Amino acid sequence: MIDRFNLIIAAILATLFTSTAALACDMSKLPTPEQKNIWYCHSSSDTTIVFVHGLFSNSREAWLREGAAPTDPPKAFWPQIAVDDKRLGGAAIFLGGFYSKLDTKDFGVREASNELFSGLSTPIDGNAPVLDQKNIIFVAHSLGGVVVRDLLVRHTEAFKEKRVGLLLVASPTGGSAYARLAEYMPTVSGGALIDQLQPNSTYLRGLDLDFRDLLNNRKIPSLTGKELVEHFAFDPNSPATASWYKRLANYFVDDKIVPRQSASRYFPNEALIPDSDHSSIAKPEGQNSDAHLQLVNLYEQVQSATAPECAAPPYFKVQLDLAVAQASNKVQDGQAAALANYLPVISVERLDQDGRKLIGTTNVAVMRDPQSGLHEYAPSPPFPCSGEIFQARFRAAPISGGSFLTENAADATSLCFKRSRSKSNERTAALRCVEGQTCSVAPNAGMAEACNERAGLNFSTGFITPAHAEPHPASAEQETSGRQWMVPSLDTIQKVPAELRAGYTEFGIKTLPLKGVEHATHFTYGVRVNGIPLHFDGWPPFSNETLFSGADGLKLAFAVENLGFSGGQDGHENIEVELRIFDKQTLLRTEVLKRDDYVSYRHADPRELTLSQGEEAVWTGLYRPAASQDRFEIILATAGQAPKIMQDRKDIQNRVAYEDHPVIGVIRPGRADNPQLGLSFGLKLKSGQVRSVFSKEQATDICRFVLDQAQTKKLPRWLGKSAYIYEFDTERITDTADRGVYRGTCQKLLAQNAR
Known part of the structure; x- marks a missing residue:
């Protein structure tokens, strides 16, 4: 008789504190009672709805509305209703759970909370953890609501940078008188979960204070919630209501398993679900059922809430150890040799989660540190929250004086890391990179963890996948094979x-x-x-x-x-x-x-x-101008009309080379003190740039070269008399007069130097 009585009261308590788990995206593959902390339906959405069952329950029975007869198929499964409802935006569905059998012994709410947290923070079936999501909505029935509140209080750091929704479904915030029934169950008596659910237990009072503190001080700034209240302890329209064990339960407790004052404490305007009992409130029949409509409303509130801004730790820097695969660290003609210590310079472009340019961010030029050999920089906001990814790509950038003409742009290098939860406050994210390929996390990575496929990059090839490699179709021009x-x-x-x-x-x-x-x-x-x-x-x-x-x-x-x-x-x-x-x-x-x-x-x-x-x-x-600006020009000819100067340029164009650079004519318009057009000595550099100003020593040597070439008729002989040196001061920002000084003909200056 005692055993039968234990089973009867266990059935009452199971009705009291229900819950379950699952695997697929349709009701043909419902979870077994033993399955918990599994994906029911994974998706690419940035929102996951987590269903958390209650005491003596599981991820199947908690949410499953059975048919009228035992042989009838199930009528509905709340997680499936959520999958099918387009108003929920294709949110992923996760079935959270914890140990909840008859005899919990010393397994209490804290242990249940730890088990649930482990399920939320662990990759499952190749999918990223739930805690990687930006938006998480908990649907927590009965004891599940207590467990989730404990979870949020003790693991606040994991949620403070997310938008969080909490739908408390008949959850005994202040405890439930039904827990007293355990006094009649010798095999359950003394279980930690039962003890903690006693009305106004020490544990519940402490959790209540902690959770109010979390709400009042906005420790999870984007947390919003709703509380659902059951109508009856048991549905009076249910055939089971007439059974003798439910009448026995009514003998011991009030008309609700979780009374209104216990189920509505934290969020405004609690919702009483008509004709619901403690079990059926978690088993809506369809998308227009009252309980499910409250979930839809909460989803909309979460989506419209201001997303928390996540800041980088003070003095944070991304550190890149870059192996140069291309000629990006060579000094170009005309550049200062000391620039080699800073090469290559890279330009970093931030990407969004889809691998496209992140609007509102500016590309950042990063020079190599001559001492460490690393490229270090502090990225501007936005910065990823814990568990989220930072995505970028970079190219070797020409440095000052290093512009060059090409027909083929170099490949970009992919950069991706996930901000670690356990090391979220580390002040570095260190990666090793090979130019034109993909960076990997360095051994001493700081906060950086490896990205996964969800980051939008193809890590098997090392390049951004075709879907993400193209610039925005409306805002970026394709790179072409042209110059x-x-x-x-x-x-x-x-x-x-x-x-x-x-x-x-x-x-x-x-x-x-x-x-x-x-x-x-x-x-x-x-x-x-x-x-x-x-x-x-x-x-x-x-x-x-x-x-x-x-x-x-x-x-x-x-x-x-x-x-x-x-x-x-x-x-x-x-x-x-x-x-x-x-x-x-x-x-x-x-x-x-x-x-x-x-x-x-x-x-x-x-x-x-x-x-x-x-x-x-x-x-x-x-x-x-540069600090040591070359300021001497060698003027080869002058003319008042463009046709004459054009002919003079044609006579010298690409006929000889000076120090392996083709000599060309550069047409210069008149200055304030000389309105005539001038034809200046120019060099076509290998980079494609044209150089036409020189130091005094170079200008003197070029004069000698011009006279020699004119003497041998490799250049027109008239250059021997017409070529002269012109000096203009290094211009200041306020100087618009373009003043210059005539220094004399090449012939005269060389003759003076020979004396």
Whole structure:
């Protein structure tokens, strides 16, 4: 009789504190009662709904609504209802669980919480842990709600950087009088879970205080919740209600297993679920059932909540140990030899979870540290939360004075790491990289852990997968096999020590507020010089997405070094800037700005341009000279008309070489003190750049070379008399007069030096 009585009361308590677990995405493969902490339906969503059962229950019976007769198929399974409901956005479904058999002995809520946490933090079936998700919603029935609250209190660090939803389904916050029934169960008496569920137990009072503190002090800033209250202890419409053991239970307790005052303490506007009992409240019939509608509402609240911003630890840096596979650490012609200590410079581009450019972030130029040999930098926000990934890619970037012309862009190097939960506050993330391939986590990795396939990278090949390798179709231009200038960005140039920096022109474009772009989010741009696109820091045009408010004017700054400038037809170069303005993915407006009056080594006068809808833009350009700027030109000929100077250039073009560089003519427009066109001595460098200014010693040697070549008729003989040296001061930012000094003919200067 005692054994039968124990089973009867166990059945009552099972009705009291139900729960279960599962495996697939359809009801044909429901979990067995023994399965727990398993995926019922995994998806690519960033949200997971975790169903947590109660006492003496499991991940099957807790949520399963059986048919009317024992032989009838089940009517519904709440996790499956969630899978089928499109309002839940394809959220992944996980069935959390813990040991909950009749005799729990010393296995209490804390042990149950630890078991659940282990299930949430462990990769299962090749899928990342639940705790890797940005958004986690708990559906916790009865004792499961107590276990989840204990979990959140004791493992706050794991959740504080996430959006968390908590649906407490008839959960005995203040305990339940039904736990007293254990007094009549000798085999269960003394079990820790039963003891802790006694009304106003010491454990529950302590947990209540701790959980209120967590809520009041917003220790999980994006935690939101809802509490569901049962209508009856047992459904009066259920055939089982008439059974003698439920009448026996009503003899001992109130009309609810978990009364309203125990089930509604933490969140406003608790919801009483009509005609529900403690068991059926967790077994909705379909998508329009009251309990499930509360889950949908909570999901919407979680999705609309402000995502917590995760900060990097103080003084945090990404450390890259880079093995150079390409000629990225060689000094170009004309660059300071000391720059080799800083090479290669790399440009890092942040990526989102889909492997695309992360809007709102700026590419970062990172120089090699001469002492450590590492590339170190502090990434700007946003920073991943614990368990989330940091994704980027980088290219070797031309350094100051190192622009070069090419037809093939180098491959990008993939960079990905997951922020460790256990080492989340480490101040480094160390990776080993091979240029053009994929970085791997270094032995002393700091906070970095290896990424998995969910990171959007193909780690079997070492390159970004085709789905992610392409630039944004609306905002980036494909790299082509045509000629491209690889040039340093303004940011890269300015990171070079001033004494090693080559001269460059800093351009600025500003507009007033623009029409039709009130909802703009960002803009991109592309620059062409004499028809050839510039790849700033190695990235193709329209790669760098800059945040932009439509209510403000547009501001753009970029730099152009001396490229293949030879003066065109009249001493000027053509520069074209195309601006593309977006509202997220939608292209709102395109503007193309052109100026054909740029002269290398000189300031560009401010120029007003009219945009397509009548607004004005101002385009300025200031030449920033190097600290030790070469300032001597060898003028080979002058003329008042362009046709004459063009013919003179044709007579000398590519006929001889000086120090293995072809000699060309560079047309220079008149200066303030000499309005005539000039034909300057120029060298075509292997990089594609043209050099036409030199040191005094070099200028003297070039004079000697020109006279020798004219004497032997390899160059026109008239150069022997016409060639002269012209010196112009290193220009200051405020100097726009372009003043210079005539130093004398080559013939005369060499004769003086010979005395």
